[in-house]
Amino acid sequence: MNQHDWIKNIVTCFYDKAKSDILIGYHFRHIENFDEHIPRIISFWEIQLLGKSLNPIENNFDVLNIHVPLHIKRGELGRWLLLLKETIHQELLQTPEMKDLSEIWMKKLDFFEKTFSGFFRF
Numbered sequence: 001m002n003q004h005d006w007i008k009n010i011v012t013c014f015y016d017k018a019k020s021d022i023l024i025g026y027h028f029r030h031i032e033n034f035d036e037h038i039p040r041i042i043s044f045w046e047i048q049l050l051g052k053s054l055n056p057i058e059n060n061f062d063v064l065n066i067h068v069p070l071h072i073k074r075g076e077l078g079r080w081l082l083l084l085k086e087t088i089h090q091e092l093l094q095t096p097e098m099k100d101l102s103e104i105w106m107k108k109l110d111f112f113e114k115t116f117s118g119f120f121r122f
Helices: 003-020 027-028 034-049 063-070 076-096 094-122
Strands: none
Touching: 003 034, 003 063, 003 076, 003 094, 034 094, 076 094
């Protein structure tokens, strides 16, 4: 499996879980055609982890400001991080050759946690 496919698989698996999650699922279920949003999320993570995307998105990513209207709570951010980290670990068990990429992803998640926590001041 190549890195792009691995990222796509993790994003897809994660959001399948997140949409049905009792704590954070409502954030995703209210978005019409959420599945059409998945390629944009995949592209975002490809850029974050690999420096480029196989399917670049025309509009820039403004992750922080896009999420402000959601009024994300600290526990919801924590749950999002927990589910994503669990998904990465589960996929890593099946594709150990992605260890280096998974470590980069974990560092990015730590960075996003600090950034979001400071930005939202919840």
